[in-house]
Amino acid sequence: MNKEQPILTISVTARLLGLHPRTLMAYEKVQLISPHRTATKRRMFTGKDLDDIQFLKYLSQERKINLAGIKFILEAIRVAQGNDVNLIKALFPDFRVRALL
Structure with missing residues (x-):
């Protein structure tokens, strides 16, 4: 898998990491993370984002x-x-860092 490809939604990312989606939104609000956005403004996460969020x-x-x-x-x-x-x-x-994917 290409770790730079934004393929994971916020709900999938939260589930993989054992976090609530609101936690990811809070991290984004204080600029700890910066997920990719689709044309419809949906947050999409990469494999690298997963690694970074594990550290957070x-x-x-x-x-x-x-x-x-x-x-x-x-x-x-x-x-x-x-x-x-x-x-x-x-x-x-x-x-x-745990391999989540």
Whole structure:
């Protein structure tokens, strides 16, 4: 499967991740995720989105970090990746992406 192809609806994505669709909408509202939109404005998710949302879920539910803290962490990760540093592995060695598809 091409991980960049937007093929999953919000309900399927939520079910695969064990989240409520409203949680995904909340993540989108605070700009933690940016799902693709169809011509009719339906949200569509990719395999990469699933991986990214798993990390958000891990930070929120396992590490008990609020959305503002998650935004800060994600920005630090983006900056570090520009310097070839993998902060996810360094700071969260117990996080593993599960194959959902």
